[in-house]
Amino acid sequence: MPTTPYLLLLALVAAERIAELVTARRNAVRSLARGAREYGRGHYPAMVALHAALLVGCALEAPYRPFLPVLGWTALGLAVAAQGLRWWCVATLGPRWNTRVLVVPGLALVTGGPYRWLRHPNYVAVVAEGLALPLVHSAWLTATAFTLLNALLLRVRISCEDRALAICGGAGRPAAPDAAGGSGIARASGFPGVAP
Template sequence: MELPLYSQPPYLYVFLGSIGLWVVSDLSIGVRHGDQSDTTQDQWSKHVIGGTVSGGVLAAALGPELLSVPALPRPVGTFWLGIGLVFVGIAIRQYAVWTLGEYFSLEVDVDEADDVVTAGPYRWVRHPSYTGGFLSLVGLGVASGTWMGVGVVTGAGLLAYGYRIRVEERALRETLGESYDEYTDQTPHRLFPGLW
C-alpha cells in the first residue's frame, strides 16, 4: 500500500505545520477571550466541538494509514487545495473573532446588554467564526487525499458546529429577542451564503 502524500516529506511538514498553525490560532483566541462566565448557556457545546473536531482530524489522518481507501484525484494539487482551505479558514475565524471583539466568548454566553453585531463577515453569515473553523477542518480532510478523510471531517464538522449553532441561536433568541430576530431576517444563512 502506497503511503498517503501528506505522510511523506516535505508534505508531512506542511501538513503538521498547518495543524500547528490552526491550533496556535485557536489558542491565541482562547488567551484573548478565555474568561469564563458564571452564566454560561453552553450546554457542553464547546466540548462537543473540541472532541468531535479532534476525532474527525485523527480519523482523517489515520484512516489512510490503516485502511485501503479511495484517493482523491490529483494528489499534489488536492493536497495544496486542502492546505489553502486551512489557511483561509484560519483567516476567516480570526477576522470574525476580531469583529466581535468583547462580545466573543469560547462558551455560549449571551447577556441582555450585548448588541447584535452585523459588521464585517456578520453581514454575510450569522456564524462566520464557525465557517472558518469548518473550512479549516474540511481543508485537513482534503489534504489527507482521500474521500474518506473528506467525508469524516465534513460529518464531524456538521455534527459539532450544527449542535453549537443550535445552542447559540436559542440563547441569542431568548436573551436578545427581537433584535436578533431582525438580524436573522436580514442575514438568513448560518455558515455559508446561499447554502446554510
C-alpha cells in the same frame, strides 16, 4: 507536500487553537464579570473532542495517503482562507468573542465585519477548514467523518445560540449576547477545547 511538512502544518493549526483558547478564556472572564449567562454547556465537550479528533485523524491518516498536488494546494489555500475568516470574526467581535455561548445582558447584536453578510461566518470557516485541512494530504476519511459529525453538532450549536438570543431579546433584533459562534452576538471559534 510530504508527510513531515503536513505534520508541521497540523502542529501550527494546533498552536493556533491554543491561541484561541487563551483569547477565549480571557474574554470569558470579562463576560462573566459583566453578568454573562452561559448556554449550551452540554454540547461543549463533544465539540472539543470533535475538533481535537480532526487534528489526530489528519495525523494518523496522512502517512497512508499520497499528496496530490492539485487537490493538496487547493485545499491548503482553502484552509488558509478559513483561518483568515475565523480571525476576522475574532477581530470583529473583539472582547465579546468566545468559544462558549455566553450572553451578557444589554449588548447589541454585532452586525459589522463578516456578520454583515453571514449569520454564522465562524461556522463557515469551521466547515471549510474541516473539509480542507484533511484533504491537503488526501485524508478523505477524516474529511468525510469530520464533515458529517460537525454538521450534526453545528445543528445543535446554532440552535443553542438562536435560543440564547431569543431568551435575551429576540433572534432578529439587537439583543444582549456575548456568544461563541454565529449570528453576531459574541461568537466562537469552533475549536475543540476552545469550545463554542
